[in-house]
Amino acid sequence: MAIPNSSKREIRPTHPGEMLREDFMPDYELKTTSMAKALGVSRQTINEILRERRAVSPAMALRLSRLFGNSPEFWLNVQHSWDLWDxxxxxxxxxxxxQPLNAA
Known part of the structure; x- marks a missing residue:
């Protein structure tokens, strides 16, 4: 049985940068520089994501999923939810x- 999800979300969804900053980095004892090195990207790129000034791209989602052992869809869904709400x-x-159209 499906649960309908047609109501509007009242609070802002979590940005992937906030999730990385608050949940993943402390759990894995990562700093910005070490995470950038592990992902093969610049420190500036990671810093911009962490500060919620850059979106997680499909390429970054693939990198993050490889690093943390989850799916790229996880990261893209988090970003997608945030983008739609914003x-x-x-x-x-x-x-x-x-004005919504009505079917004939």
């Missing part, structure tokens, strides 16, 4: 002007 907040006024 866009809905940003374009709320414009979206409210669109």
């Amino acid at each position: 866009s809905e907040q940003r374009y709320r006024k414009e979206l409210s002007q669109i």
Whole structure:
């Protein structure tokens, strides 16, 4: 039995950078520099993700999934949820002007 999920989310979803910063890095005792080195990317790239100023790309999702042993879909779903919520907040006024169509 499926659980309907049609209600609007009231609170902001967790950004993948926050999840990395608060959950993954402490558990694995990682610092920004060591994580960047392990992922083969620049420290600036990791810093921007951690500060929630950069999105997790598909390539980064593959790197993170390899490093932490989870799926790339996990990282992309977290990013996707955050992007949709952020866009809905940003374009709320414009979206409210669109009238839904009714099927004939």
